Amino acid sequence: MTETNPLLQPFNTAPFSQIKNEHFLPAIKQLIKDTKDEINAITENKETPTFENSVEALERTGEQLNRVTDIFFNLNSAETNEEIQKIAQEVSPLLSDFKNDLLLNEALFKRVKSVYDRKDSLTLTAEESMLLEKQYKGFARNGANLSEDKKETLRKIDQDLSKLSLTFGEHVLAETNKYELHITNEEKLSGLPDGAKEEAANTAKEKGKDGWVFTLAYPSYIPFMTYADNRELRKELSLAFGSKAFHNDEVDNQEIVLQIANLRYQRAQLLGYDSHAHFVLEERMAETPEKVTSFLDELLQKAKPAAQKEFAELETFAKELDGIDQLQKWDGAYYAEKLKQKRFNLDDEKLKPYFELKNVINGVFTVAEKLYGLSFEEVNDIDKYHPEVKTYRVTDADDASVAIFYADFHPRAGKRNGAWMTVYKQQEIKNGNNERPHISIVCNFTKPTASKPSLLTFNEVTTLFHEFGHALHGMLANTKYASLSGANVYWDFVELPSQILENWCYEKETLELFATHYETGEVIPMEYVKKIKESAAFHEGMKTLRQLSFGMLDMAWHGADPSSIQDVKAHEKEAFEGTKLYPNVPSNCMSTSFSHIFQGGYSAGYYSYKWAEVLDADAFAYFKEEGIFNKTVANKFKNHILTQGGTQDPMELYVKFRGKKPNPDALLKRAGLI
Template identity: 55%
Template structure:
């Protein structure tokens, strides 16, 4: 059998030949490439020359590159286009990859060579990037157990292997639980309040399953409109309870025991490596550096937002009681009445703006924004293979027509795709090799004669993920491990979140907002309503986001293994942010994939941290003009192109000229007292 994964991709820009790759190719490829990688690392160890940057550090950077490519390809598909066979392969190959990784990081002879180069670095003149790679490589060995001896090494191997397996299982359970619930309605009276777009989408889901009526799911494009617009309180509660009990149903997809094992193993791993908690371990490689700084940051924001958040919820509750709600405001009531209050207060709701945000026009506006800021050109191509027929592929060129990147976009939800939105890469940039970047979303599907029409929040999501994509596409570094989004977790959201700011700029909104039927430009009055309403319920939204960060920090500040009640633990952790009555039977952590299946453990605070950076950075565009090329060029050169080649604060100060201030965020969010 000819395995395309074991050959150089003889395709345009060496992109993955998805049309040739079969599921049965993956496991043999992984096994062969791991053996090949082991030979590369053995050659480094066996080299009798004096250890040097070239024959050790750079040689390690080159070793196993094809394995990295296949891993990126496979695990991206496991999130975006999975099936039982792929999930089965993932379960088999993940421990093998963990073992392979441990064989490298726990190789005493290899570490000895790295340490020799590191200890002698004062005798050699390095570039900034070379020194960063050397420092990162040495620190990676230490953080991955190189200083451990004997039984502790074996314990580390077992822990990391089990962590890998459990994380995969958590994600599989959550996907199964999300796909496992459907609200099947056959009586049109049960659709009261729902907009036509939501009804049409539900009708198409039902038809695809050969069912009568309408089927609503827990995927965001179905779930969110239902919660905002359904007049049926009983059905909103049913949807809410289904969403808020995912992974908490005491069935084969329950995540509570997995959480206990994950956090306990993370504690054990931290202790093995000499750290007090998993948070201490993680934050050593973040801008925040220490849990105390994170907790102070979260508390400062909570102090600034809780009172306003409480007032936000009270305003919705008063409105609800004036409009027929007799019971206390519950969580399944909040989106419904908040949207109605927003419509009354600003004359605006998501459905009023949706007709102006046709996906194709928003896409055009997002890509043209990159053209105006950075001189980029996007050309859609049919010559590059893709993993699903709905994926669009672009070739990206710089202002001087230099090829920069391949860019994949995957817009719509599928049962084979995890929820949410993310950016990823099939290949990172290095030296003269250009990257292959992808963004994956779950936007509202087109239905019948109606195209995909986005909510304003979906427009912001598009800009957010595209910001990550720019970070990957514009990377211009020598070493792959330092390129693109390979930066500290609490810095990686800056390039994405800064892009969201254009969503509330009149000039840009006027360009993307065209009515899908009439072509009418979005009225200035409606634009002003969007801008005026941007801070609507911002206190509540901030408190909600902080509750996630506090939940994360609580789980990862544990000093001992955990065998308590998952729900009681999270309840205590999030109590200080509580704005609603408790809902028995629900759980948040069992669906918190960011920290249990997504790399944000002890790092979820980074979203708010990066908001401080992005608000402060966008002030420069507000001062100089939102399309100012000089400001954009500086942001590109000092942030987007540099990847992880320098400390994030150094990069930020190179762009801004000073450390960031929290005031622009408080001002933008309406939280400034």
């Protein structure tokens, strides 16, 4: 008897323990076929196209396919291996082809267009209108109006792009996993906190080595760059980190970067757009590359004088302290930390004992309860893809089910760097039933050791709040259609729920809820809270400049014709010119590991972190005026922003919440730049 494929059976929560790698390819092939049958049923319908039999029917197709591909690609990010990566290379072109079959299906487009052309005479709700608009644009913006030969060209480009971005990510992960800094002489660890040393000793043990091993995973890399006194070793680690996939070897990404940029440009041209950025930004709050560039330039004018002043001060400090004549990139975090300690008498090592991961999780849950009436119960009856994953049932004040929440906190070989939120099941209202979502966050926080639990840096605390803000957007979703639910919003609006939640980390009222010493239970001293607050704007000019440089690099790759670019590094260097503080490092190249724009969804969209900061600073100013746990303001934020997903224009939603458009001065004021 052949074994049944769990991915082809109905399931509520993802059946991780039953899934084998060999289930994915046959399941995805079968589900593509099933979805095509569902689409054929729409196109072969002899009745006049209506919203229900065409637009809504299309929205409801492929639900199992979406869930299975979500499971697959989430595993490829959080728990991958060579076999999964190989399957991804097979699956991606299949899905790319399928997407194109859908978007280039003339009969289907005709039916949607027929409804769209009569939209003014139909009585549609705001959400139904948005779904119709989104579907029509989805076809029109992706080649439905092209001639047959151009449609074929588009298919080929999309296939190539899906494979290239996967390969890009595999190369970055391979480079991250390959490098290790192996130290056997304890003197070379001078300056490092005990926790970092213990973590490195554990890593060495796992790798069957004596001494200490440091890697390019953030919880290993960042403490070393921040605290290690040995400048030569900081340099070695920094050069390894900064040159990922830039070694002219089999995992080099230079050619891939050029190919991706050129293919995206060719695709945009084919569809009638000036550049990839013009194509992308048409569906963003920012609307055009010109607006993005002027937004970034305006912030640059405000931030650059502050950044230059901060940098000069850091140079002087390093010279006085250690006779450093030329501050290099591998010195920045080290001397900034020393200067911060001197100025505020505050460092991460003092703070970490108050931020035990378990307590911070409870803290973020308590904030969600005080703002939105949510409760989180850890449960063990939900299947998970790794023993480290925690699972929770989320309920509201009336004990009704809100969501299932997965959380995965520590680095592993099969997990890419960074932190992200993702979805295993979208919220939607179907057959009168409100199907609740399954949401996950994945992070790379400091692991517990034999002597200490997982103690977070303050930066890791804000990261947890950030990702949890995204998770709330997913969990509280309350829309009719899955494609408009939760975080399915304009990309430069998606960071508002995540970034606003970070603000609570700096507030005394919040810290008192969870920041207690892991050994003594003592609440974090108020002088520390005051210093966290004071130090929040420390080096804000330099931090802003760094973010702007990434946004400008993104626009340099996507805002114009890239066909004349031959040298990835030279192009990058030119893009960074206006934001440069440190001397250029010839062996480093950011583009070759800039996963946000070459593997994730941020191409022509990196500016949106700063864009959303304007929104979040303005929105939080409202909370501050009324009280950070004010129920009225929280309900407005929940009802107008968090539950609405992409059902309305984001600026309209924002104005409903705030009563007016955002004021950019709120950001500059918070950052201490005005």
